[in-house]
Amino acid sequence: MTSKLFPYSPAPESRAIVNIASSYGLFIGGEFVEPDDGETFKTINPASEEVLAEVSEAGPRDIDRAVAAARKAFDGVWGSMSGKERAKYLFRIARIIHERSRELAVLESLDNGKPIKESRDVDLPLVAAHFFYYAGWADKLEHAGFGANPKPIGVAAQVIPWNFPLMMLAWKIAPALACGNTVVLKPAETTPLTALVFAEICQQAGLPAGVVNIVTGAGDTGKMLVGHDGIDKVAFTGSTEVGRAIAKTLAGTRKRLSLELGGKAANIVFDDAPIDEAVEGIVGGIFFNQGHVCCAGSRLLVQESVADEVLDRLRRRMSTLRLGDPLDKNTDVGAINSYEQLARIRELSDIGEAEGAERWSPACELPDRGFWFPPTIFTGVTQAHRIAREEIFGPVLSVLTFRTPDEAIEKANNTPYGLSAGVWTDKGSRILWMADRLRAGVVWANTFNKFDPSSPFGGYKESGYGREGGRHGLEAYLAKGK
Numbered sequence: 152m153t154s155k156l157f158p159y160s161p162a163p164e165s166r167a168i169v170n171i172a173s174s175y176g177l178f179i180g181g182e183f184v185e186p187d188d189g190e191t192f193k194t195i196n197p198a199s200e201e202v203l204a205e206v207s208e209a210g211p212r213d214i215d216r217a218v219a220a221a222r223k224a225f226d227g228v229w230g231s232m233s234g235k236e237r238a239k240y241l242f243r244i245a246r247i248i249h250e251r252s253r254e255l256a257v258l259e260s261l262d263n264g265k266p267i268k269e270s271r272d273v274d275l276p277l278v279a280a281h282f283f284y285y286a287g288w289a290d291k292l293e294h295a296g297f298g299a300n301p302k303p304i305g306v307a308a309q310v311i312p313w314n315f316p317l318m319m320l321a322w323k324i325a326p327a328l329a330c331g332n333t334v335v336l337k338p339a340e341t342t343p344l345t346a347l348v349f350a351e352i353c354q355q356a357g358l359p360a361g362v363v364n365i366v367t368g369a370g371d372t373g374k375m376l377v378g379h380d381g382i383d384k385v386a387f388t389g390s391t392e393v394g395r396a397i398a399k400t401l402a403g404t405r406k407r408l409s410l411e412l413g414g415k416a417a418n419i420v421f422d423d424a425p426i427d428e429a430v431e432g433i434v435g436g437i438f439f440n441q442g443h444v445c446c447a448g449s450r451l452l453v454q455e456s457v458a459d460e461v462l463d464r465l466r467r468r469m470s471t472l473r474l475g476d477p478l479d480k481n482t483d484v485g486a487i488n489s490y491e492q493l494a495r496i497r498e499l500s501d502i503g504e505a506e507g508a509e510r511w512s513p514a515c516e517l518p519d520r521g522f523w524f525p526p527t528i529f530t531g532v533t534q535a536h537r538i539a540r541e542e543i544f545g546p547v548l549s550v551l552t553f554r555t556p557d558e559a560i561e562k563a564n565n566t567p568y569g570l571s572a573g574v575w576t577d578k579g580s581r582i583l584w585m586a587d588r589l590r591a592g593v594v595w596a597n598t599f600n601k602f603d604p605s606s607p608f609g610g611y612k613e614s615g616y617g618r619e620g621g622r623h624g625l626e627a628y629l630a631k632g633k
């Protein structure tokens with residue numbers, strides 16, 4: 152987008168560090184096995200549509216096998232192992248992730264389409280940090296505030312989305328294992344590869360067979376897994392629609408459930424905010440990871456008196472974003488993860504225009520192959536517009552204005568979701584006043600999209616229930632009342 156302003160030479164990260172097999176089996180009982188009915192599917196690079204590998208599709212007998220392997224490992228070794236011993240494995244996994252992080256970052260960018268500077272500088276450091284953090288808890292659970300003698304739940308079924316494949320895996324597997332549970336994890340169908348390399352890392356770390364099982368496949372595989380009688384707990388991250396279906400499946404059973412679902416966060420800029428920093432925060436809030444972020448700041452609420460200035464500077468800043476090859480270290484905006492997601496972003500953006508909002512994107516050449524959408528803002532948006540209510544899950548920002556703090560709160564909370572929010576202001580008292588009234592699991596002040604393993608994350612309302620991260624994240628994996 153910026154070739155005239157700043158001519159950057161390409162700086163591609165080498166993909167030679169990654170060794171992608173032509174096909175992958177399922178990881179069950181500590182080894183890679185063929186799927187029972189032999190079904191496979193392809194995973195592609197969304198930036199080029201090149202096939203990366205054939206991946207197995209787990210069917211009902213495979214799910215039986217994986218759950219049985221996890222049960223055997225729970226009963227036989229992991230559930231009764233001391234926290235101190237479990238911690239050694241988790242620290243070992245964390246160290247191997249650290250050592251292999253360049254390889255994993257390149258693989259994540261290839262399979263997901265996200266810029267290498269994000270997978271390298273955000274995803275992978277957080278993945279390793281998550282394992283280090285929960286390794287530290289494994290032998291201290293009795294001090295976590297969940298009873299004197301906390302016990303694991305048993306076998307956890309974990310289903311994750313495609314936007315942060317390895318990070319979502321870490322958020323699920325690290326606390327589960329630290330608490331003494333065993334897991335069967337299903338990665339998203341468009342991004343299975345880093346989970347399969349993680350399976351290799353479990354082997355490399357000498358993790359006892361069956362403690363971690365990885366079953367690949369699409370929605371049907373996930374449905375079989377969460378509905379399986381042999382599991383004790385479901386942890387799901389994904390869309391509110393699927394979360395709702397899972398909650399119905401589990402209603403009335405003894406299985407525990409935690410849900411991390413969608414969002415439509417307000418990023419609120421007051422007239423006393425440092426405008427240049429706020430503009431960086433707006434850009435990071437919605438264009439980070441192509442806007443494929445559950446807590447993305449997809450609704451900008453800007454105080455009317457500074458709206459023109461903020462929008463001018465935002466447009467100028469957006470004109471400097473570089474869209475293109477995810478493996479290029481200069482790239483700010485990578486590829487959209489799948490054709491289906493691109494179609495959804497296009498559809499909702501067209502609806503935004505049809506409903507009367509004004510659309511703007513910087514001049515931007517999109518590559519010929521692959522799935523791409525330019526960073527886009529809509530002004531003249533009202534609360535009634537679908538682009539202000541529905542999760543677009545792409546690089547599309549809806550801009551609304553407000554006059555008073557009360558109006559900002561009312562508009563920010565006028566959503567079925569409640570995952571995150573951002574507040575930009577010079578006044579500490581206003582930050583606290585706003586944070587008190589915003590119905591969102593996380594409220595960032597003068598920053599956005601900041602994550603840390605020690606900090607709990609989760610939603611209100613249709614954004615789900617339960618917390619991941621921090622001491623709170625242990626609760627989802629400990630039995631109640633024992």
Ligand code: NAD
Pocket residue numbers: 310311312313314315337338339340368369370371372373374375377388389390391393394396397410411412413414444445446542544570610614615
């Ligand atoms: P999705 O719900 O379509 O799929 C998520 C996962 O569920 C995938 O692995 C999919 O194969 C599986 N799945 C699909 N149907 C299923 C079923 N009936 N039973 C069991 N599993 C099933 O969501 P997605 O498009 O992959 O991800 C995007 C969504 O995830 C967005 O709504 C986003 O906000 C949300 N998300 C939330 C968080 C959070 O922490 N709250 C984090 C990341 C993403």
